[in-house]
Amino acid sequence: MKSKLGILTLSAVLAMAFSWQVAARDLPEIEKAGALKVVTEDDYAPFNFIKDGKAEGFNKDMLDELRKYAKFHVDQSILPWTGLLASVSTGQYDMALTGAVVTDERLNVFNFTPPFASAQHYFVKRAGDTSLNTIKDLSGKKVGVQAGSALLARLPELKAMLEKQGGELGPVVQYQSYPEAYADLANKRLDYVINVVISVNDLVKEKPKVFAKGLAVSGPGYMAWPISKNSPELMKYMTKFMDHMRETGRLAELQKKWFGETYPNLPTVPITSAEQFHKLAGL
Numbered sequence: 001m002k003s004k005l006g007i008l009t010l011s012a013v014l015a016m017a018f019s020w021q022v023a024a025r026d027l028p029e030i031e032k033a034g035a036l037k038v039v040t041e042d043d044y045a046p047f048n049f050i051k052d053g054k055a056e057g058f059n060k061d062m063l064d065e066l067r068k069y070a071k072f073h074v075d076q077s078i079l080p081w082t083g084l085l086a087s088v089s090t091g092q093y094d095m096a097l098t099g100a101v102v103t104d105e106r107l108n109v110f111n112f113t114p115p116f117a118s119a120q121h122y123f124v125k126r127a128g129d130t131s132l133n134t135i136k137d138l139s140g141k142k143v144g145v146q147a148g149s150a151l152l153a154r155l156p157e158l159k160a161m162l163e164k165q166g167g168e169l170g171p172v173v174q175y176q177s178y179p180e181a182y183a184d185l186a187n188k189r190l191d192y193v194i195n196v197v198i199s200v201n202d203l204v205k206e207k208p209k210v211f212a213k214g215l216a217v218s219g220p221g222y223m224a225w226p227i228s229k230n231s232p233e234l235m236k237y238m239t240k241f242m243d244h245m246r247e248t249g250r251l252a253e254l255q256k257k258w259f260g261e262t263y264p265n266l267p268t269v270p271i272t273s274a275e276q277f278h279k280l281a282g283l
Contacts, residue, residue: 024228027237030094035073036234038063039093042078046258047099049194060099062116063248069241085110088226090178094234095227101150101196102222104274110226111272114242117255118263119196119221121151121158123214124203126185132192135215141191144181147174150221151194155274157283158194158217184277186210196221196234200261205260219282224271234271243268 030036040059042047048057067074081088082276088096090107101119102112123143125132132138139162145151152174159169173190175181182203185188194217195203198255204213245251252262271277 017212024230025091025094025234026231027233030234031072035075036070036095037075037077037093038095038097039077039079039084039087040097041081043085044081044099046198048097054164058116058254059099061254061258063069063097065245066241069244085226088228091228094231095225095238097225099122099198099223100226100278102224102271104277105153105227107272107274109229109275111229111232112222112224112226113235113270114244114268115222115224115263115266115271116251116258117198117223118266119150119198119223120196120216121154121218121221122197122200123192123194123217124182124185124200124211125192125214126188127208127210127212129212131269135217136165136167138162138170138192138217139165140170142173142189143169144169144173144190144193145174145183145196146178146181147176152194154218154221155194157174157219161211161217182211195222198223201260221281222266222271222277229240229272239270 025033040063042048042050042055046057047059048055050056061078063074077093083100084096085100085106087093099117100106100112102115123132132141135158138158145155155169155172170191173181173184178193178199181190181193182265185193185249192214197216200213204211210263225238227238242251246268252264255262267280271280277283
């Protein structure tokens, strides 16, 4: 399963954002136009994917709920992940409905809606590997992680956890995609792989005879929808929508349906700065 944590850095996005952010629309313009423009992808299970020719996933169901809630049309476009965030930063779309992980770098360009899922990092091992049962067992072992990702950026947390127990972080191998990393793990070229909890749960559910879920290797993390910093009224509107989903119990239903668990302790306010994010995540 691939990760949406940033195959590339946001350097290009930042450059475009600072020169084009003025193009972002806010709620009054959206209401006047009669349509909110959202962008999604179609190849990131369990968030957005195609099954038997039909759209499926958590964000597909959330989009259905948003269309019921909104008093204007919600127009959806589909793009590859590589262009998704840039299309929002430049004002081509008003927001992205995707499984985006909140990071310091992204907070330079976007504000994030109240989170809808945990993005805490866990390690994955081979099924039947009894040598990796604790964090200390990871000492000196070879780990796979996606290049340029939020997971790579927070690897120092695991390094500190290991050093506190007298261990050390082993060799780190970076991959352009998670299927490559998982293949190397299965073939014993790696000892473990790090990914967000939802992706780990999905992987183990799909291939329980090949992979097994390990322990958390980071503090809390969050998945949320990115919106331009020039659209504060839209953020207020989407925050009210998330309040509605949570208060009606529908958010918990969809979390259970697609992620296999609920997240009752997520922040209920937008995340708008690195300082706020660090406080929430205990960084």
